[in-house]
Amino acid sequence: MPLAVSARRCVLVALAALLLGVWTVPSSAAETAAASGASAAATATPTIPPPQPPTGLLYADVPNDAGGAVSLTWETSPDDSAGRGLVDGYFLERALSPGGPWEVVDSVDAGVRAHTDVTVRRNETYFYRVAAFGPGGTTRAGAAAGPAIGRSSWFNLSRVSVLVFLLAFFLLVLYYMYMAQTGRKPFVRRLAGIDAIEEAIGRATEMGRPVLYVPGIQDIDEIQTVAGLVILESVAKMTARYDTPLRVPVSYPIPFTIAQEMVRSGHVDAGRPDAYDPDSVQFVSPEQFAYVAAITGIMLRERPAAHLFFGSFYGESLMLSETGFATGAIQIAATANVHQLPFFVVACDYTLIGEEMFAASAYLSGEARLVGGLKGADMLKLAIVAVVIVGCVLETLGIHTLTVWMQTQ
């Protein structure tokens, strides 16, 4: 086909298509006609414009932190309204200088007008801008805001109430410790569970069976484990005095080494260092059910006459105490994990609830300073009860000052 004829045909097809509004070129006419047709179609379809940019970007250093966050607020795009569908969200862009280069640090949904950038470095200067995006594309970002600097605070003001109570607690405890040391030792009512420890060890001695001591399944960073290990020393002292074997399976390595020291120390204090058996304390496994399997194995094979559970326990509490119950051993448990207390109450002969476990070392040692500390803790509890009652009254009256002051971050 001659070139001139072909070109004329293309022009005719294009004109016909324009008139008909149809851009399908049925013939094998030149690709150029189709391409030009497609571009014309894009022009003809109603386009969605990019959303208008958000405005009023403000920045502020987040207070009471270590300087790692900057909060941003802005006015949403005028196109950001429900049902219009012009805005899908906003890009938050950050740069080290007002001229860029800009990096997108995060994005938020449409309608959101605040965000906290928690990826900033302390004392670094940043500039921010916000761009809206939607089906029509991304709008040009608004004006940059800055310089924003994340500065670290010297004091977390939202924790003033905690500090006040902590200082009051420390002062009360120290005061009553001092009083106890000067001879005014406070009266402490006896706890049946603690008194029963010696009874349980005595029973094991009579039966010629060992005592099993379980210091919980948590590591040393759990304060209940610390309390459990402190009580272990007194238990070890008693077993050494009665010449009764002691078994202490431990779940984590650091409590294991401390437990060894406690048992050895108990034997030394009882004047029986020769009776100390290094294998009485055994590292088992930090795995919950492996630990359970090992302890229940000891219970069923060696048949200890007394089981003492002092520490932090979870789902294994019932498995341990029920297996122990089946063996007929006398069982004493102590934990501050409230969800496990019902299981221990059901399956054990004595259960020390929450704070009673932390008080046990003072009871067992009888040391004046430790006993004085108990009175200090009781006095703060009294103060907390008073604050709770006052808070209830104020809230009922519609006064929220105390509640707000007590809230922490």
Place this chain on the structure above:
Amino acid sequence: MKREIPLFLTAVIGAIVLAGFFVPHQFISVPADYFQRCAVIVVAFGYALGGANLVRVNLEGIARRHPDWPYKVVLLVGMLVTLVFGLFVDRAKFQDPGTVSIWIYDNIYVPMNSTMFALLAFFIASAAFRAFRVRTAEAALLAVSALIVMIGRVPLGDAIMAGVFDHPGLPDWVRHLRLEPLQQWIMDWPQNAAKRAILIGAAMGVMATGLRVILGIERSYLGGSD
């Protein structure tokens, strides 16, 4: 000095970590974070001591032919196989799918763990049998409360109750006696009040123990006599 240096370190590090709760400034927060990270290294050394104890105690048991010595063999072989494959075969990829370590985890560890966990159902049944025996007024209260909460919290229980209480012939006030809202009331009020009381008391105990450790009043955890 054997006790003074650990006591000094405990007091200083404890005070810094405690101060870190109130002072976010890097002057305090950076060393506080650093000390907490150091704990990981100490724990790693602790595992070496724990592992050595585990091997020694079980080897002794095997050598002396304790009644349960075959279990000790299984334990040591299992430990050795897992360690060898993890350290020398799978190495850094021990958590990747297809490795022997993951096979051991999926096919040995997980089923054994699940089996132990499943036993809990039987322990709960036997413990509940004893707990709900009505002997005193308190035990009766416990049993009734437990019954309401247990039936009210399962969908089937609520569905059964709905069939009874939603009968069109019943007055409106009867509908409010369904177990679902009743059990929620028990959980929200009496249960929560008791739980919070225990938690406040326990928190006091935690603070008192922490203070005693930081001040060196509670020093028995260091071992040895004064």
